[in-house]
Amino acid sequence: MERKVQTHAKAAEIFCRDESRVDWHSKALWVLREKRDRAAGSLPEWEELRALGSQIKLHTLSHLGQYLETFEANCLKRGIQVHWAKDGAEHNRIALEILRRHQVKKLVKSKSMLTEECHLNPFLEGHGIEVIDTDLGERIIQLNHQPPSHIVVPAIHMKKEEVGELFHDKLGTPKGQSDPTRLTRAARAHLREQFLSADAAMTGVNMAVASEGAVIVCTNEGNADMGANLPKLQLHSMGIDKIVPDMDSAAVLLRMLARNATGQPITTYSSLYRGAKAGGEMHIIIVDNGRSEMMRDKILGEALKCIRCGGCLNTCPVYRRSGGYSYGHTIPGPIGIAVGADEDETHSSPWACTLCGSCSFVCPTKVPLDKIIFHRRRLYAERGSLPYGKGSYMPLVGRFMASETLLNTGMAAARTALAILPHSLLKPMSGAWGKYRELPTAPGSSFEGWLKKNRPELLVKSTKNSKGEN
């Protein structure tokens, strides 16, 4: 599915037209947040874990070159082949070359937002290789020709009835069947055929353990494992930010990953892959794709602490009410704005945020998401590429607010208008405010005006401000 180039506000406005669907979507995700609260709250040391998780990631990022080299050396010792890709295109070329060398016709793939970021599927399909996403949610959206709308629950935007329709259409399930268990069984039978007929498997990576030369893949369905364990050829794609120093560090992050994502103590499968199967090959492709560039900016760089639990999406009041497709980048929600805003041609996604800060408090590695989003706005302003006409009206607001005369006369006029004019007349001029809410009731005067009349003895003037207008 091609993304439309439209601002987040426009996409969100369309999403919001179906209010009952917004309520359903918001609630489905809020349930995950509630489960997360219970799971996190059940560990007395939760906040200590977060602090430790943040320190582990910061330490690793500040010694990234060293850990990546250790990781590679330990992988090579185990016979794992390691490849380096500076961007998505290079990643895709490397993957294609490996697959071609083995005459791969069908690839089963699971749990990789990175391959979404690199647009691997259309690339491989263009070169005659069939790609089957095997995670249930990923398979649903692949059949529906959609990208993920969430990084952990990629088909969260679809109702079970819609999945039933889709499966009826694509997998031949009975019409009208929407029972999740039956639909899952149908998907399972369908996926078994894919696993057995695949020539190669690819997975994403949750963590790459430098001291071991091994990668960890976390799933609930085990489909990634089913894929990786059947064909002789297995590939794992990872961003450079997935490195952790050792198993102790991995253990800290694993204690938080599933708890913060879905409220589970741990994912059903947390598999450590550390070598090819007999007679097979294991490849790891390590991708930069803009990550080291992000690290040059001290604030943006902290986004690389993220372990992709999706907790910030679940708590985000804007994401829940605008959906994953409103952002104009591969990863939606707060972490998507932090790492992917540059993909959004309208430059509007950093404004899809009230700066409420809930995401930063939910984050298991303390990524300062609200600060990063705030910073992204400043970067756009400095580049002169603000959305929503802000580049033209903000200088006027600045002048208006900085002048007491303008502010006082302007606001007095506004109060008068609100007090004497019928609100039906004012609403069309009040834009989005009056469209959705009643206009404020107007007080008779400003507080300062009230003071001058009733308590003039309280008024003082700073010597610094004595020549200011009044």
Added chain:
Amino acid sequence: MKIALFTPCLVNQMMPEVAVATLSVLEKLGHQVIFPQGQTCCGQPMTNSGCFNEAKNTTMKLLNAFKGVECDAIVCPAASCLVAAKENFHEFDKSAEAKAVIDKLFELTEFLHDVAPVTAFRRPLNKKLSLQLSCHGIRMLDLAAPTEYMGPRYNKMEALLSRIDGVEICYPERRDECCGFGGTFSVDEGSVSAKMGKDKAQAHADTGADYAVGFDPSCLMHLDGTIRRKGLAIETRHLAQILDLAL
């Protein structure tokens, strides 16, 4: 104590009753209150849009209004504006004079809870209050432990209000989810903002409380516009207005 009142532009221009109540509360508690003239906007609408250059003059004008003013504390009945003022003052002026102003800045709730604690109220108030835990107040000023946080629980607004006889305190569902105001967000992202406001207003009304009470006038103004549009049976009040009734 001698207190300089900081009334952000929204309070000064559109919600003077909040400032009048704040003045009344502080005077009833025996403080001497002064009002430095020349206060403008904290610059938040501009800096939240990334426009720091456009914010500088406004912010400096506000900061200058307090420089050299003799007082023990500068108190503001608006959490979000106070946070922005603190950050923006520091951003644009690193002088010792600016630091002296920044160090005296307190939001009303934290002032009445931490600095000059109110321990007793004279009059009972038989009202049910649904507390509005606005984002910047709890997550940037530590006025309450946010629900995402798993450390010790605290809530300064509840602590203050629970000292009033007769008051019943309750919370809306999803108690500290954002109300959707977000400054220019309310117009840039009108549909999402309105939906958030509607959900929050409804959640407050569903508690059956008499008032939705908060420390952030901008959120209260947003909720008020939504409550009146939907005709919900609840009204908004600033914390200062409730405290004033009980002192």
